[in-house]
Amino acid sequence: MRWFAWDRNLKIRLIGDTLFNMLYWMYFPFITLFFSDAFGKPIASMLMAVPPLVGIVGSLFGGYLSDRIGRRPAMLLGAFMQATMFAIFALSSSHWLDYIAYIGLGLGGSLYSPASSAMVADVTSEKDRRMVFATFVTGSNIGAVFGPALGSIFFYHYRSELLWTCTSVTLLYSMAILFMIRETLPATAKVAKINYNLAGLIKEQWNSYGVIFRDTIFALYIVAGILVSIAFMQLDMYLAMYVKEYVPGQTLIAFRNASFALTSPQIFGWMLGLNGLLFVVCVLPVTKCFEKWSERNILITSSLLFGIGMFMIGLTTNIWLLFAFTIVFSIGELSRAPVTQSFVSNYAPSHARGQYMGASNLQFSIGRFFAPLTIFLSSWLSSLEVFGFILLVTLISSAIYIKLFRILPDSYNNKEKQINS
Incomplete structure (x- = not known):
């Protein structure tokens, strides 16, 4: 599916998200050091343990709002909240x-994210979703590559x-979302508006997510994602x-004397x-190469490549081998x-x-x-262990994915075969 x-x-959101992610990565890597200098390390x-917890609550509430009042209002709430918190900062x-402003920024982003991903799924065909999501991932990682280098200058010398x-x-x-982006909430999701009090809203949200987490297939997907996310987080x-x-x-x-x-x-x-460079350069080509692969095979292969690549790093200290194994786990x-996003889009x-x-x-937050835990284990175990x-x-994540796709309804597997054919 071509960009045009x-x-x-x-189109509007790809440009906006890419610019925002560039700015995000100009301050985010340095915020822990900033608060360590301000409050002390302990x-x-x-x-810094609070933002992930706020993110869990915000993400769940953002998803609930996007299905009840619409994708656009939930995105607007998150975007305007972020603009306000930046101004306060x-x-x-x-x-x-x-610190309060930083917490607010995280909450705004958590409210925005589920509605944003849902909107992408709303306006793309199942066949094109992987490539569209891959393009958004590329835009996000442009900021992750260049943002920290720019932020090392601007955050410390030109923070204001x-x-x-x-x-x-x-x-x-936020204004572009307000005036240029249309609502995409499916008609089947529109329900009669009821004036709930706060307790009623919390109760309905609890009941809604209870249905989701009692979905055995989706629960397995979350557990597998949590396990592989633990591995992904080891980069930092x-x-x-x-x-x-x-x-x-x-x-x-x-070379010679140099x-x-x-x-x-x-x-x-x-x-x-x-x-980071591989994410920017290779997400689209790799997604294109795996276009005919099933979601099952990609998720399993991804987990295995990442785990094997990380394990091989523990076998060497040679710089070129370290770079080679970095390429292996990065491809994974x-x-x-x-x-991951196309699976949820197609399954939900x-x-x-x-x-x-x-x-x-939740798989990323948890x-x-x-x-x-790996830092804790390193006090008793060798690096290779x-x-x-x-x-x-x-x-274990790969094994859970295998089980998950075995119990998926035949209708889903047949639909995916039609999409990939």
Whole structure:
């Protein structure tokens, strides 16, 4: 599906999301250090445990709103909240107010995300969803590659200007959603509006998500996603520790009397940079190559490639082998990204797509919560045993995916075969 043939909603949102993600990655990598300097490491570590919990609540509520009042209103609420919080952050003279604004930014993003993904599914055919989601993943990762490099300059030296720029871009994007994007909520999802009090809203939301989580197939999908997410999160956790403690600085290239060497932190930085670059350059080609593959085979292969690639890193300290294995686990990671959203889009009933998207986000939030377990295990286990644990969770994830697709209704499997044919 060529970009020129896309629905106008998608074109506007691709541009807006890409710009916003660029700005997001200009401040997000440095926010923990910012609060550590402000409050001290012990307090900052406790404070930074709150945003993932807020994200879980926000994502579930955002999915509920997108199915009850519409994708566009839920996206507007999240986008305008982010613009407001950026402005508060820019005007603030208190670190506690900075923290509240940061929590608000996370909440706004969590409200926005399920409705955003549901809208993509609403306006694309099942056949084109993988490539469209892959394009959005590419746009997001452009920011992840270039944002930190720019943020290392602007966040520390021009923070006020950066935050006002974030405010302006987010506000303009919110206005574009308000005036240029149409509602896509399916007619089957429209129900009579009832004036609930807060307790009534919470009760209905609880009942709605209760139905989703009693869905055995979707529950297995969430559990498998949590396990593989624990592995994915190690890029910023145990992998960083391993490279710092076990990988010595070494020469990357030597030519005659000249050489170019990297320290341990620089080697880790290059590995992350390679991972981000592969996401930008290879998501679309890899998605195209796997176009005829079933969702089952892609999800299983993705988990296995990531686990094997990470485990192989634990067998070497050679810089070129580290880069080679980074490519292996990166292909596993990036091949999965578009399929997870297309699976939920195709599996969820159209009238509950937003809530399924919100529930699907739990796999990343819960995975992030349990990911530090590897740091805890490293106090008792060798590095190879920790990498073995990472491989184990991906193997279990693969086994759950196998079971999941065995019990999927034949109607879903037949439909997917028609889409891929």
